[in-house]
Amino acid sequence: MSWGFLRDLLSGVNKYSTGIGRIWVAVVFIFRLLVYIAAAENIWKYEHDEFECNIKQPGCENVCFDHFFPVSHIRLWALQLIMVSTPSLLVVFHVAYRENREKHHNQKLYKSPGEIDGGLLCTYLISLILKTGFEIVFLVLFYKLYNGFKVPRLVKCDIRPCPNTVDCYISKPTEKMIFICFLVAASCVCIVLNLSELSYLIFKYSIKCYLKRYIKKHQ
Amino acid sequence: MDWGALHTILGGVNKHSTSIGKIWLTVLFIFRIMILVVAAERVWGDEQDDFVCNTLQPGCKNVCYDHFFPISHIRLWALQLIFVSTPALLVAMHVAYWRHEKKRQFRKGDQKCEYKDIEEIRKQRFHIEGSLWWTYTSSIFFRLVFEAVFMYAFYFMYDGFRMPRLMKCNAWPCPNTVDCFVSRPTEKTVFTIFMIAVSSICILLNVAELCYLLTKFFLRRSKKPGNPKHHPNHETKEETKQNEMNELISDSCQNTVIGFSS
Secondary structure, three states: OOOHHHHHHHHHHHOOOOHHHHHHHHHHHHHHHHHHHHHHHHHOOOOOOOOEEOOOOOOHHHHHHHHHOOOOHHHHHHHHHHHHHOOHHHHHHHHHHHHHHHHHHOOOOOOOOOOOOOHHHHHHHHHHHHHHHHHHHHHHHHHHHOOOOOOOOEEEEOOOOOOOOEEEEOOOHHHHHHHHHHHHHHHHHHHHHHHHHHHHHHHHHHHHHHHHHHHHHHO | OOOHHHHHHHHHHHOOOOHHHHHHHHHHHHHHHHHHHHHHHHHOOOOOOOOEEOOOOOOHHHHHHHHHOOOOHHHHHHHHHHHHHOHHHHHHHHHHHHHHHHHHHHHHOOOOOOOOOHHHHHHOOOOOOOHHHHHHHHHHHHHHHHHHHHHHHHHHHHOOOOOOOEEEEOOOOOOOOEEEEOOOHHHHHHHHHHHHHHHHHHHHHHHHHHHHHHHHHHHHHHHOOOOOOOOOHHHHHHHHHHHHHHHHHHHHHOOOOOOOOO
16 A cells, blocks of 8 residues: 555645644654554455364355454554545645635735634634544444454354354454554544644634734723 | 655654764664564564464464464564654654744844854754753653563563474364474574664663763763853864964063963
């Protein structure tokens, strides 16, 4: 999988972020993307080949694997990374729109196109809410699909064409569980960072607004 | 594997490191990351496929493999490298913050700002003093802690650093005690010992760097309070040279010359 585009996107987003936003980019980049590419992908590489059922009945293994892994952990993880990084594009588009407007009118309309105020602040807040939303949705999806974050060594399967209840063994369950826990922990850290950034921005701009009104009143 | 991005991030930190820090970075990239990517991955590539148990019982091999290798060596090393490289980011963030502040001062037209243009601020190398010293020292401390923790975890999980050829397994559904054979045990032992040795070298480098920084800190503190001998080295040398010249002049002209002060 070529993750170069995501890397470029995240580097671009870094320019228009607050301090906490930059920490979020670093966490996503190092503890999620890099761990995914460097370690996790290889663990799940042969998951289907190494999934073994105690039966010779053709088709039983395929059906059981499909039943227990409707969407593989690694694909859900990749989707989560993509969906969580994409709302930042809204901010990049908005800044590009501002710069375009300035060029079109040939005059300085904004103090700085990358400064987080006015419309860009709303876009930034919306992107933060979307990011947090996606994180939570994927965590819940993970939990519901796999009945928790634990990967069992053995699963019992009795779907046709398996003749009776058959024992099926998952490959590398402990290693998979360790990395899933790591993924969940990184996700939670990102949620906390997003919520802190949201509160910080709302607090900062409420104070700014309040002070402006206070000064106006006394003038 | 995409270690190139980590290389880009850490390369930036290299500029602001001490000499020992630069050696540490070189050791990290050449003897650890490169060896991991170029050699170690291939050695461990077929670890489960070629892990063979002396039984036809389906599932026994999977369960035994999972029992003996809760987390593969190669993944543990990858995690160790990621965690050990991360504290350097603290330094990178601190430097970026300082640069941002200087750029802000420059834009405001602050007269205290000694830079001629923004390019100079971008290229400037900061010395490790003040709050940057604390950030740098904490990053070295965390690096040490992570290295030690991972080495211990390795030792604890695999009962030493040797990879045995044969493992005896009796986890269910294996019918009895079953012999399981690990693929390429000698090659894996060699690489494990290599990685442990390089890890130890990195720990030593970090300890040396920490001692160097602490020594520098205490020396600076002892020189500070109104000590007249507190000059940078090159000025003292210039003074000595000038004094020698003056003595020569005074000797030749037989005049008394009062010593210079900087």
